[in-house]
Amino acid sequence: MEQLKDLISKNREFEIIDLFSKLHPADIARLIDQLDEEDKRRLFSLLDVETASDVILELSDESREQIVEDLSDRQLTEIIVGMDSDDAVDLIAELPEEQARTVLSAIEPEHSEEIKELLKYPEDSAGGIMQSELVSVKEGARVKDALRAVVDAGDEIENIYNIFVVDESGRLVGTVPLQRLITAGRFSPVSELVDESIPSAHAKMDQEEVARLFEKYDLVSLPVVDDAGRLVGRITVDDIVDVLQEETSEDIYRIAGLSEDETVFNKTSQSVKKRLPWLFLNLITALVSVAVIGLFEKTIEIMVVLAVFMPVVAGLSGNAGSQTLTLIVRGMALGEITFQNAKKALIRQVWVGIANGIAVGVVSGFIAWVWRGVPILGLVLGLAMIISIFAGTVVGVLIPLALKKLGLDPALGSHIFLTAFTDAFGFFTFLGLATIFLRILA
Numbered sequence: 001m002e003q004l005k006d007l008i009s010k011n012r013e014f015e016i017i018d019l020f021s022k023l024h025p026a027d028i029a030r031l032i033d034q035l036d037e038e039d040k041r042r043l044f045s046l047l048d049v050e051t052a053s054d055v056i057l058e059l060s061d062e063s064r065e066q067i068v069e070d071l072s073d074r075q076l077t078e079i080i081v082g083m084d085s086d087d088a089v090d091l092i093a094e095l096p097e098e099q100a101r102t103v104l105s106a107i108e109p110e111h112s113e114e115i116k117e118l119l120k121y122p123e124d125s126a127g128g129i130m131q132s133e134l135v136s137v138k139e140g141a142r143v144k145d146a147l148r149a150v151v152d153a154g155d156e157i158e159n160i161y162n163i164f165v166v167d168e169s170g171r172l173v174g175t176v177p178l179q180r181l182i183t184a185g186r187f188s189p190v191s192e193l194v195d196e197s198i199p200s201a202h203a204k205m206d207q208e209e210v211a212r213l214f215e216k217y218d219l220v221s222l223p224v225v226d227d228a229g230r231l232v233g234r235i236t237v238d239d240i241v242d243v244l245q246e247e248t249s250e251d252i253y254r255i256a257g258l259s260e261d262e263t264v265f266n267k268t269s270q271s272v273k274k275r276l277p278w279l280f281l282n283l284i285t286a287l288v289s290v291a292v293i294g295l296f297e298k299t300i301e302i303m304v305v306l307a308v309f310m311p312v313v314a315g316l317s318g319n320a321g322s323q324t325l326t327l328i329v330r331g332m333a334l335g336e337i338t339f340q341n342a343k344k345a346l347i348r349q350v351w352v353g354i355a356n357g358i359a360v361g362v363v364s365g366f367i368a369w370v371w372r373g374v375p376i377l378g379l380v381l382g383l384a385m386i387i388s389i390f391a392g393t394v395v396g397v398l399i400p401l402a403l404k405k406l407g408l409d410p411a412l413g414s415h416i417f418l419t420a421f422t423d424a425f426g427f428f429t430f431l432g433l434a435t436i437f438l439r440i441l442a
Contacts, residue, residue, distance in 0.1 A: 001214050004031055008039055009268050015388050017046050025051060030059030036213045037375040041070045053082035056091070057111070065095070067381060073099065077106040085111075086131035086239065108302040118233075127203035129243060130224045130233035133157045136164040137190055139173045146176070159238070164231055165194055175221075197351030203232055207243045212335050214240045228281040251333055251411040277312055278413060291313075292424050294429035305372055306434055309381055312364065314426035317388035320356055321418045324349050324396030329411045332400060339401070353387075353393030361386035374439055384430035391429075392422045 007016050020028050020043075028047075030038050032055070044067050047055060056064055056079060068091075075186050076095075080088045080103060093113060104112050115133045121127025135153045137146045145165050153160065162180055165173040174194030184193055200220075200223045202209050213222060214237060224233040293300075300306050328345065331337035337345055365382025369375055385399065399417050400410035 001031060001035060008035075008043070013046060016043065020047065020051070025054035026058045029055050029063075033060050033063050038064050041067055043067075049082055053079050053087075057083070057087050062406070070093070073102050073106065077103050081107060081111065085114050085118055085134055086129060088115050088184055089128070093119065093123065106402050110356060111185070119231055121203055124207045125203065126201040126205040126207065126224050126235060129210070129239050130203070130209055130235045131239075132233045134164060134223075134231070134234045135160055136231055139165050139191045140172045141165075141190045142186070143181060143184045143188045143190060143193070143442075146181055146190050150178070150181075157235055159221075161236070162198070162223075162234075164223050164234070165190055166231050169228075172223055172231045173224050174198070175223060179238075198222075201235065202226075208247055209335075210235060210334065211240050211247070243368070247333065251329060251409075262349055272334050278302045278416060280418075281413070282416055284422070285416065288420060289423040289427055292427045296435060299431055299435045301440060302384075303377070303434060306380075306431065309368060309377070310318060310427055310430060313381070313384050313388050313430045314365075314423045316360055316385060317392035317426045318388070318419055318422040319392075320353065320389045321392030321396035321422050322415065324352070324413055325399065328397050328400045329414065332404065332410050339405075342397075349393050349397050350390075355391040356393065357386035357389035360389055376441065379418045380430065380433045380437055384426070384433050387429050388422065388426040391425055392418070395421050427437070 003018065004019065004245040007019065016179075023031075028051070032043055040063055044052065056067065057066065068414045071079070076099075080091060083091065088200045092103060093101065097147060104115065107115070118127065118130070118132065120249065133153075133156060135146075135149050135157065137149055142393060150160055151164065161178055163178065165176060167173055172377070174196055175413065177195055180193050181215070190329075197217070199213055199217060201213060203224050203226050210222065213219065220237045222229055224235060224237045228233050307312070328337060331345070361382040361384075364385050367378075367380040368381045369378025371380075399414050400419075403412055403414065404410045
């Protein structure tokens with residue numbers, strides 16, 4: 001980076017080009033991302049079309065937006081033509097509608113039609129992440145014909161892992177791994193080499209389901225079919241790595257009540273607009289906790305030491321619930337937890353909540369008793385901790401299941417709802433028990 005900044009300050013453009021020629025597109029993108037807007041545009045303009053097509057995909061959203069704004073329609077078209085169809089679709093989908101039409105009209109009709117077909121699929125579906133470039137042969141072909149097809153496609157298609165076999169109507173018959181094809185006799189029928197264990201994905205399948213297929217079957221490539229079973233594209237493992245990163249980031253963001261496209265470099269106005277509604281929701285839930293505390297003002301006046309231990313009850317029950325919530329959201333994202341086995345998961349967590357509650361309750365109650373020398377305080381704190389941790393654990397299961405039942409993302413603001421419950425319930429339990437015991441003793 002220091003070398004690059006030095007070359008920029010001295011206007012050594014040819015040396016910058018030479019430096020970039022030795023780097024991977026991802027490393028070039030990382031360097032460009034760290035520059036100011038003017039230098040980003042200037043250095044990107046030094047790249048040849050082929051390199052620019054690779055680099056622009058690796059840039060951050062902010063850098064890509066800044067650079068695309070500076071490109072003419074002709075330059076943008078040249079860059080898109082050099083991309084695989086799935087990458088071209090991703091970039092065109094980010095363009096303003098009018099500019100997207102202009103670019104598509106400038107692309108060769110055959111390539112343009114492929115992109116338009118892919119644009120019809122939802123962004124987060126198998127069709128939305130697949131590429132139309134693939135190698136396929138008819139089921140009556142021989143190995144030598146399939147090898148010739150691979151050679152012919154070598155210049156246009158990267159990362160050929162499998163050959164797809166189709167019938168006369170274009171319906172998928174099966175998949176032949178490239179290694180099996182290379183080691184087979186040249187005149188052997190391709191149909192004899194089909195690996196029937198390799199599944200296919202429907203074009204409308206959610207990308208998370210596609211990722212599970214890759215994980216379950218240890219795939220590097222997966223054919224995609226339409227409603228009629230016709231082969232329409234393929235998905236490669238590099239696309240799935242991006243999907244996994246995207247889905248993981250999305251879940252983390254939504255748990256915290258953030259938009260998945262939020263970054264630390266977003267404009268202040270954009271960040272405020274996206275975060276403020278969740279903060280107001282959090283404010284409302286916090287006021288509920290305040291109202292609960294207000295119900296027990298007299299109890300706190302009688303035994304002021306209760307105020308010292310209130311955050312302990314709410315904090316521990318919140319952490320217990322958060323542990324369970326994280327496990328449930330992850331399990332649902334991976335397909336491990338469904339409505340069919342949710343009851344089993346709930347029962348298991350009930351026992352976990354009881355065990356953890358008793359263990360933490362006994363220890364915290366004993367500490368409060370010894371520290372303050374008030375036996376009743378230790379008893380109240382211990383019981384409140386047992387009840388609150390148990391309740392927090394159970395709610396950690398129920399919140400994501402309820403969101404899913406309502407058709408929402410199980411991770412959507414789930415931590416906010418969990419914290420609201422554990423705080424209010426923890427305060428109510430602790431102060432409520434204290435009130436009861438103080439009345440009994442009185």
